[in-house]
Amino acid sequence: MAIIVKDVSFSYARKTHLESKVLDGLSLEIEAGEFLVITGEIGSGKSTLIKHLNGLLKPCSGKVTVDGYNASSFQSRELIGMLFQFPQQQLFGKTVFEDVAFAPSNFGSSGEELCLQVRSSLKSVGLDEKIASRSPFSLSNGHMRLVAIAGILAASPKYIVLDEPFTGLGPKSRNELLKVLAQVHASGTTVVMSTHYPDHVLSVATRLMVMERGKVVFEGTPEAYLSSYTSNIPDITLLMRELRKRGVGVDDRIFTVDAAFEEIMRIKKGQSNT
Ligand SMILES: Nc1ncnc2c1ncn2[C@@H]1O[C@H](COP(=O)(O)OP(=O)(O)OP(=O)(O)O)[C@@H](O)[C@H]1O
Ligand SMILES: [Mg+2]
Known part of the structure; x- marks a missing residue:
């Protein structure tokens, strides 16, 4: 079982004079159990690729499947938890509790069982349960991101995909988040993340991929990355x-x-x- 991106090309503003190819015949296979880090220059297509993994964008040609289901299908979306670059875009509750409880309550959980699930999700990202009654929008950037991750984990996805999760975080929050992601991965969840800072994640990554103008120009282990690149070490x-x-x-x-x-x-x- 895997996420398979097969020969995918994608352009924004199709059939206008602004059309330009952002993904160019890109193929990639993400096996269950991996911790894949996607990196590359600004504008190389990382976010565009990530949006294809949960069907937010559809390929102009080629195919994306998640465990055999088309990436834009309902079955596939249930398998993937997605963290956007700006957590404000995905938080919506009046309280942290409401936010984190959203997925399990949709799956039919309520009462004491739901409280336990929310508490456990907050704990797994290192947040105190006292935070549950606060508005998510009153929190720091780092804590907002952790609440968004707790909400994703509450849905128990098989794959968690994060776009630039370190944006706006200081070294302390970044290290805390890294520890959380390493634990999530150790517990059996497949992790895929994009970052401009591959040097921060080499210790947890199982594989790195470098993009350039919508193509994959490198794929390999952290050791292979270190032998091939001289920056971001x-x-x-x-x-x-x-x-x-x-x-x-x-x-x-x-x-x-x-x-x-x-x-x-x-x-x-x-x-x-x-
Ligand atoms: N909604 C959009 N409409 C038109 N062009 C877009 C849109 N989103 C991205 N692009 C363009 O597509 C290209 C790839 O953008 P994308 O955001 O996927 O790159 P990225 O590697 O994630 O960049 P960054 O490192 O800045 O996050 C860029 O040239 C960008 O300007
Ligand atoms: Mg991006």
């Missing part, structure tokens, strides 16, 4: 590269602090044995 990798340049025999393809710590300890141990 994590600070910890830059440090390891600098150490190597200065003659310390460390592996410079490392991109997590834990792996760097282990590598430095390995070198230290080697030195004390000689």
Whole structure:
């Protein structure tokens, strides 16, 4: 089972003088269980591609299917939870509770069962249940985004797709959100996200894809990404590269602090044995 994008082309303003191809014969397969990060320059077509995954946009040619269902079908939309770049666009409730309860109540949940589901969804994104009585629009950008994610998780989607979820977040909120996404992924949900900051997500991504003018120009593991690209590299990798340049025999393809710590300890141990 997978999300399959097959030979998709798409243009806005079709059949007008403004028509231009934004997706150009793009093919992509997202297997269940992946954490796929989509990156690329401004205007390369990331958001347009993402909007095809839940049928918000339909291909001019080609096909998008989710577990065999057409992406714009009802069955497919039930499988995908979508976070827009600006959470204000998808929050609507008078209270956080109303927002997060929307999906489970649509599925027939009510009373104590519904309260438990809302509490559990808020907890899974690290939010205190006291926030439930507040207006979502009174919250900070980061918390609004977490409420929107709690609302998506409450529907228990198989795939969660997020467009630039780090926009407007400071380093602390970004790290909190990253931890939440890593947990969501570890619990079995497939995660797809677009970002201008691939360096922040290398430690959680299973695969990266780089877009350029509506085409896929790179697909591969975080390690392969690091060997192919010189910009958007994590600070910890830059440090390891600098150490190597200065003659310390460390592996410079490392991109997590834990792996760097282990590598430095390995070198230290080697030195004390000689
Ligand atoms: N509604 C629209 N109508 C016309 N053109 C559009 C529309 N939305 C996007 N475009 C154009 O399509 C191209 C791809 O836009 P898209 O938003 O998919 O890129 P992106 O990679 O998500 O960019 P960013 O990095 O800024 O988020 C751009 O040239 C953009 O100007
Ligand atoms: Mg975009």
